[in-house]
Amino acid sequence: MTPEPGWLVVSVSTAGAPDSLRVQVWRKLRSLGALYLQQSVCLLPARPPVVQEIRRLTIRIRHQGGTVRVLSMTFTDPGEEQAVITDFNTARDSEYAEVLQRLPQLRQELADEQARGNATYAEVEESEADLQRFRSWLDKISARDYFGAPAGRAAREAVEEAAAELAAFEEAALRAENPGAGR
Incomplete structure (x- = not known):
């Protein structure tokens, strides 16, 4: 059994979706404390409540016409x-x-x-x-x-x-x- 990944990388595009989706996504990621790596790409710890909220957000984004990728990752450099x-x-x-x-x-x-x-x-x-x-x-x-x-x-x-x-x-x-x- 592999250990649970420590981090989630979330990449979102709301192009072609209703304008309100962009605000909803931003607010949700902000409320989770996401650390933005660059525009529309953020990092969050893969804690169970965070994973659950990201799953819900992913469903909402896709349902409203946006695209999202959620990737599990671990750091190779502890520093x-x-x-x-x-x-x-x-x-x-x-x-x-x-x-x-x-x-x-x-x-x-x-x-x-x-x-x-x-x-x-x-x-x-x-x-x-x-x-x-x-x-x-x-x-x-x-x-x-x-x-x-x-x-x-x-x-x-x-x-x-x-x-x-x-x-x-x-x-x-x-x-x-x-x-x-x-x-």
């Missing part, structure tokens, strides 16, 4: 494979950095609202929705973080710190709206 893994991690670190860059706005908003004495249930709901968007965003990045990009841990910790700050804000809102509660 080259490590360079590709580094490229994957760099891409994920960039995404995690964006989370880390935007998260302080949520935390500052909580601090500002509390300083203004505006700890209300409405503010809690709004901030919970913001926090959920960050968690969802982080989940999407983590799903394509195949090799444990270094910035992932800091991003997860920062989101949890924001969650703790939101919990404290919620306590303040509860006390503000129910001054006699908890006594």
Whole structure:
């Protein structure tokens, strides 16, 4: 029995297919974290969930008139494979950095609202929705973080710190709206 190949090379052409297919393909490959080798040719690790998603995408592409080739491959040079893994991690670190860059706005908003004495249930709901968007965003990045990009841990910790700050804000809102509660 031969070992499972480590990588998938995916080559796609949407020429002659509906224009919307190009966007669908791009979005799906982007959501999987594909590393483009050149235009319309990308590389992905051959992990079971990735293989399954590529099979589904292949069916959609062919059904809508596009062409696709999916090839299994292994690297002959371990250094080259490590360079590709580094490229994957760099891409994920960039995404995690964006989370880390935007998260302080949520935390500052909580601090500002509390300083203004505006700890209300409405503010809690709004901030919970913001926090959920960050968690969802982080989940999407983590799903394509195949090799444990270094910035992932800091991003997860920062989101949890924001969650703790939101919990404290919620306590303040509860006390503000129910001054006699908890006594």
